Amino acid sequence: MSTISVKGISVSYDKKRVLTNIFLDIEEGNIYGVIGPNGAGKSTLFKAILGLIDPDAGEVKVLGKDISKVRKKVVYVPQRDDVDWQFPATVYDIVMMGRYPHKKIFASINQKDKDIVNQALKDMGIDHLKERQIGELSGGQQQRVFIARALCQEADIFFLDEPFVGVDMTTEERIITMLKKLASEGKTLLVVHHDLSSANDYFNKIILLNQRLIAYGDTKAVFTQENIQKAYGPQLTILHKTGLIGSKD
Ligand SMILES: Nc1ncnc2c1ncn2[C@@H]1O[C@H](COP(=O)(O)OP(=O)(O)OP(=O)(O)O)[C@@H](O)[C@H]1O
Numbered sequence: 016m017s018t019i020s021v022k023g024i025s026v027s028y029d030k031k032r033v034l035t036n037i038f039l040d041i042e043e044g045n046i047y048g049v050i051g052p053n054g055a056g057k058s059t060l061f062k063a064i065l066g067l068i069d070p071d072a073g074e075v076k077v078l079g080k081d082i083s084k085v086r087k088k089v090v091y092v093p094q095r096d097d098v099d100w101q102f103p104a105t106v107y108d109i110v111m112m113g114r115y116p117h118k119k120i121f122a123s124i125n126q127k128d129k130d131i132v133n134q135a136l137k138d139m140g141i142d143h144l145k146e147r148q149i150g151e152l153s154g155g156q157q158q159r160v161f162i163a164r165a166l167c168q169e170a171d172i173f174f175l176d177e178p179f180v181g182v183d184m185t186t187e188e189r190i191i192t193m194l195k196k197l198a199s200e201g202k203t204l205l206v207v208h209h210d211l212s213s214a215n216d217y218f219n220k221i222i223l224l225n226q227r228l229i230a231y232g233d234t235k236a237v238f239t240q241e242n243i244q245k246a247y248g249p250q251l252t253i254l255h256k257t258g259l260i261g262s263k264d
């Protein structure tokens with residue numbers, strides 16, 4: 016059984032088709048880079064899998080079930096623009112929210128919850144910020160808070176939409192190390208990412224998307240010049256300049 020099975024998903028906004036006929040079998044214990052240009056439908060794919068938007072056609076199963084049956088096992092960190100960062104709550108409270116799916120109604124927070132939250136704060140290097148209001152933090156600090164919350168949920172499947180945007184290199188390394196560790200423990204991660212030069216190192220699987228699925232599977236097999244060109248088209252010259260892919264002559 017695949018961890019996530021996407022069968023023929025198509026999505027439109029106001030009758031404009033943005034994803035067409037996507038098929039995916041996501042396998043457990045892997046870290047997938049979801050890659051494609053702006054507007055390719057990466058965030059939309061996440062939202063469709065998560066049941067946050069209704070596809071025009073197709074079917075998604077997560078752990079063999081409808082997403083509504085397995086929400087506790089799934090964590091989603093949206094793209095920064097999609098989140099209201101100004102709501103009044105402390106860093107500690109927000110990270111603790113990661114524990115709520117594990118609690119019965121009215122159950123109080125216990126020592127185990129506190130230990131898990133404190134560990135996540137330490138892992139993300141934001142222990143010293145825990146009493147601060149989320150709205151007062153820098154962009155990169157906020158991003159670390161939301162990753163820490165995701166870690167506390169002890170989910171099996173992680174959807175992270177551009178987790179490295181606005182974070183410094185040290186934080187990025189800290190986060191990717193954590194994500195690779197989760198994959199090695201059998202968790203499944205999908206990560207939207209724009210930096211093609213680090214994708215090889217970060218992800219063992221790649222989903223290359225531009226409204227249609229260009230290719231997906233092992234990073235080596237998918238990340239070819241031909242596939243990248245199919246996804247990015249004319250922007251490819253920029254990739255030549257970065258030295259990511261060799262020039263044809
Ligand atoms: N709520 C919405 N209403 C109408 N159109 C939308 C909506 N959300 C996204 N779109 C459109 O759907 C297409 C895919 O958007 P999506 O956000 O999935 O792309 P993306 O690959 O995540 O891009 P980016 O790299 O910029 O985050 C775009 O053309 C976008 O303008």
Ligand SMILES: [Mg+2]
Pocket residue numbers: 057058059094176
């Ligand atoms: Mg997006």
